[in-house]
Amino acid sequence: MVLPSGWAQRLRVPVVAAPMTGVSGPDLVVAACTHGVVGTFPTHNASSPQVLDSWLAQMTEGIAAGTPTGAQAAPLGANLVVHRTNARLHSDLAAVVRAGVELVVASVGSPREVVGPLHDAGVLVWSDVASLRHAELAIAAGVDGLVLLTAGAGGQTGWANPISFVRAVRDRFDGTLVLAGGVSDGEGVFAAQVLGADLAYLGTSFIATEESLAAPDYKAAVVAATLDDVTTSTQVSGLAANVLSSWLADQGADAGGGFAQDRLLGQGAVWAAGHSVSGTDEVVAVAKLVDRLVRDHQHARSFPDPSTRRQ
Ligand SMILES: Cc1cc2nc3c(=O)[nH]c(=O)nc-3n(C[C@H](O)[C@H](O)[C@H](O)COP(=O)(O)O)c2cc1C
Known part of the structure; x- marks a missing residue:
């Protein structure tokens, strides 16, 4: 089990509030970091480099203001799309380094080019991967951690079975392992740890x-949906992604053609969501969601006997 140094004391539960296009902004990140889970956001959610700088300032100030003196907030991380079609990659990378972000999650491509500059700046680098081959390439590129995208994850998804994927990667990697896909409660977080992951990515x-x-109607649709209402489609970005079937039904035919950053950003409001909609029953403050995760994680840890399971 490998959490980055010093993180154990800063986290109330081993959870990352995962980066989400159109969903993660300064308020969500500040609430996550000040309530004890890793807060992340995709840099492309900021509509321009200027907005990104101002978001990063808002986040670091909000986190400092919301953290009691002497305490340490949970880490702040940024997600960078490292695909060649991301024209803002270099300027966004420079902005997150300037702001002192502790972690970058590289997605949609090889992290090879960003590992060096980020390590030079003292930033941890994780890569999200959906296959053993990509995990091996990322490990060879020198990443500190891997986010394993598994079947049922919201947004850009994997297809591997989480139990098999964690076991297979744990055998060949002793860095930080993060399980992404389907986790919505403390029991799921604990299950990820039992398998060999260090953190769950929610x-x-x-x-x-x-x-x-x-938007309010998207939140309401997530609350109302069950896992039967989730469909895997290439409509959003050209890559397989899990979305709410009700949203997909309103879209035109899939244009095909593979991933391009412009295509992802040009989509407008996408209702992406994963199988864990089945564990999402109301709109709550981040504080309440994290309190529940902490409570149920502690319960799962202390009462692993199935007969004592939460009802
Ligand atoms: C609405 C939405 C948008 C997402 N956007 C991104 C993104 O911009 N970058 C990224 O790396 N992952 C993105 N993801 C994937 C999440 O970071 C994470 O891997 C996934 O939500 C974990 O599975 P879960 O939804 O079952 O918790 C998105 C997921 C959702 C639901």
Whole structure:
């Protein structure tokens, strides 16, 4: 088990509020970091480099203001799309380094080019991967951690079974392992740890929080949906992504053609969500969501006997 140095004391539960296009902004990130889970956001949610600088300032100031003197907030991380079509990659990377972000999660491509500059600046680098081959390439590139995208994850998804994927990667990597896909409660977080992951990456559950940027009707649709209402489609970005079937039904035919950053950003309001909609039953403040995760994680840890399971 490998959490980055010093993180254990800063986290109330081993959870990352995962980066989400159109959903994660300053309020969500500040609430996550000040309530004891890692807060992250995709830099492309800021509409321009100027807005990104101002968001980063808002986040660092908000986190400092919300953290009692002498205490340490949970880490702040940024997600960078490292695909060649991301024209803002270099300027966004420079902005997150200037702001003192502790972690970058590289997605949609090889982290090879960003590992060096980020390590030079003292920033941890994780890469999200959906196959063993990509995990091995990321490990060879020198990443500190891997986010394993598994079947049922919201947004850009994986297809591997989480139990098999964690076991297979744990055998060949002793850095930080983060399980993404389907986790919505403390029991799921504990299950990820039992398998060999260090942290769980929760996206869908954080859509239905008061602090998320999601529109009210999207939050309500996430609350109303069950896992049967989730469909895998390439419509959003050209890559397989899990979305609410009700949203997909209103879209035109899939244009095809593979991933491009412009295509992702040009989509407008996408109702992405994963199988864990089934564990998301109301819109709550991040504080309440994290309190529940802490409570149920502690319960799962102390009463692993199935007969004592929470009803
Ligand atoms: C609405 C939405 C938008 C997402 N956007 C991004 C993104 O911009 N970058 C990224 O790396 N992952 C993105 N993801 C994936 C999440 O970071 C995470 O891997 C996933 O939500 C975990 O699975 P869960 O939804 O079952 O918790 C998105 C997920 C959702 C639900």
